[in-house]
Amino acid sequence: MEEGLVSVDKFSAGSQAYFLTHLHQDHTRGLGAAGGWRHGPLYCSPTTARLLPTRFPGIDASLLRPLAPGASASLSLSSPTSDRPLSLRVTAIPALHCPGSLMYLFRGDLGCMLYTGDFRWEVGCDRARRAKQALLDALGGDTVDLVYLDNTYCHPSLNFPPRLVVAEQIVNIIRAHPDHEVIIGVDTLGKEDLLLHISRALQTKIWVWPQRLLTIHLLGIDENHEVFTTQTSLTKIRAVPRYSVTIESLEALNTVCPTIGIMPSGIPWLLRSSEEKAKPKVRPPAKSARSKGRDEGPTKMDYDPLSPPKLFDKDSYTLPYSEHACFSELKDFMQTVRPSTVVGIVSTSFCYVNPRHHFRHLCSDSDANDVGTPINNKGRDSDNLTPKRRHNGSATPEGKKIRISGSSLYRSKVTMKRKDGCGARINDTEELIGVA
Numbered sequence: 001m002e003e004g005l006v007s008v009d010k011f012s013a014g015s016q017a018y019f020l021t022h023l024h025q026d027h028t029r030g031l032g033a034a035g036g037w038r039h040g041p042l043y044c045s046p047t048t049a050r051l052l053p054t055r056f057p058g059i060d061a062s063l064l065r066p067l068a069p070g071a072s073a074s075l076s077l078s079s080p081t082s083d084r085p086l087s088l089r090v091t092a093i094p095a096l097h098c099p100g101s102l103m104y105l106f107r108g109d110l111g112c113m114l115y116t117g118d119f120r121w122e123v124g125c126d127r128a129r130r131a132k133q134a135l136l137d138a139l140g141g142d143t144v145d146l147v148y149l150d151n152t153y154c155h156p157s158l159n160f161p162p163r164l165v166v167a168e169q170i171v172n173i174i175r176a177h178p179d180h181e182v183i184i185g186v187d188t189l190g191k192e193d194l195l196l197h198i199s200r201a202l203q204t205k206i207w208v209w210p211q212r213l214l215t216i217h218l219l220g221i222d223e224n225h226e227v228f229t230t231q232t233s234l235t236k237i238r239a240v241p242r243y244s245v246t247i248e249s250l251e252a253l254n255t256v257c258p259t260i261g262i263m264p265s266g267i268p269w270l271l272r273s274s275e276e277k278a279k280p281k282v283r284p285p286a287k288s289a290r291s292k293g294r295d296e297g298p299t300k301m302d303y304d305p306l307s308p309p310k311l312f313d314k315d316s317y318t319l320p321y322s323e324h325a326c327f328s329e330l331k332d333f334m335q336t337v338r339p340s341t342v343v344g345i346v347s348t349s350f351c352y353v354n355p356r357h358h359f360r361h362l363c364s365d366s367d368a369n370d371v372g373t374p375i376n377n378k379g380r381d382s383d384n385l386t387p388k389r390r391h392n393g394s395a396t397p398e399g400k401k402i403r404i405s406g407s408s409l410y411r412s413k414v415t416m417k418r419k420d421g422c423g424a425r426i427n428d429t430e431e432l433i434g435v436a
């Protein structure tokens with residue numbers, strides 16, 4: 001494979017610099033290679049840099065390049081094909097996904113590209129307002145040639161309320177079950193704000209497993225040990241790995257004492273464990289807070305604020321507490337950035353949608369014949385794209401094209417599996433800018 005320049009969330013040898021948006025497993029593949037990370041400088045947020053050695057003990061700390069939100073760094077690279085020097089400036093933008101998550105804005109001889117990674121964009125919330133301003137300040141009026149977009153929920157029916165609203169709904173569900181134990185499914189990182197909200201509202205501690213407690217303390221949360229505990233006797237609320245919350249596990253727990261399960265997620269992922277082991281097969285989210293109508297299919301997830309959360313299954317609730325932008329937020333984001341073009345970064349998601357299908361009118365390279373394909377697009381419209389403008393506003397030099405190999409970006413199947421891959425490599429091959 002042609003040696004490249006820059007990789008984002010893609011960690012195989014061959015690039016001159018590497019960028020990690022955040023520490024979720026589907027963004028770190030390759031980082032844990034035997035012998036530890038040694039392929040090149042690795043840029044990430046200071047928070048991610050602090051957590052990295054606990055996830056990847058073999059990592060060489062001298063290769064880490066922490067970049068705080070809003071900060072920029074200059075990179076001097078060289079074309080692997082012509083040896084000509086290339087300069088690149090990268091700015092970190094808060095992604096508001098999980099702790100330490102960043103977007104990266106690249107500008108320089110490669111043009112102007114924005115890689116969102118996973119992000120949330122809660123219009124009207126202070127944090128999102130500040131992130132928006134940071135992005136606009138970093139852009140300084142330049143046009144983004146290409147946006148790599150978190151397309152996890154890129155469908156008009158996938159809308160949900162701000163996290164704070166859903167957090168309060170979750171508190172109300174717990175309040176309505178005073179005699180129940182509660183388990184809440186969480187990842188190894190993220191949703192700390194939800195757990196803190198529950199603890200404050202209910203004046204209770206929350207159990208987490210020991211590794212999760214270590215992560216929380218490394219994040220600088222609850223340093224006085226007032227909220228989180230590993231002692232089950234101190235609380236009836238437990239945050240557990242989300243894979244462990246299944247209908248079967250809830251049934252088993254309820255043979256011991258009354259227990260409800262809460263799944264804070266933009267997608268319904270409560271499965272019977274036997275179903276998880278089989279090929280993708282998911283129970284329709286008919287009773288979820290964001291679902292209206294079982295017979296209308298699993299993509300009917302519009303949120304109705306007047307409809308209280310209902311049982312997803314016996315003893316279990318699923319609520320749209322999401323750390324990914326919903327469709328209306330993606331639209332606002334695209335209206336803010338108005339790039340030349342956009343591609344999705346998620347190869348497999350609950351409902352894969354090509355973002356160009358919905359947002360091509362917000363892209364300056366759209367034309368009347370570009371109808372886009374909502375699904376089952378294997379990169380057709382992502383090949384040989386020519387940025388209309390460069391970062392300094394000038395036209396892209398003739399013959400200089402962005403080529404995107406879509407094999408890792410698009411999959412043909414619409415599935416309710418969580419995404420299983422993302423990341424991009426940005427190469428410079430003579431007059432072509434390739435992204436694979």
Ligand SMILES: [Zn+2]
Pocket residue numbers: 022024097098118
């Ligand atoms: Zn993530």
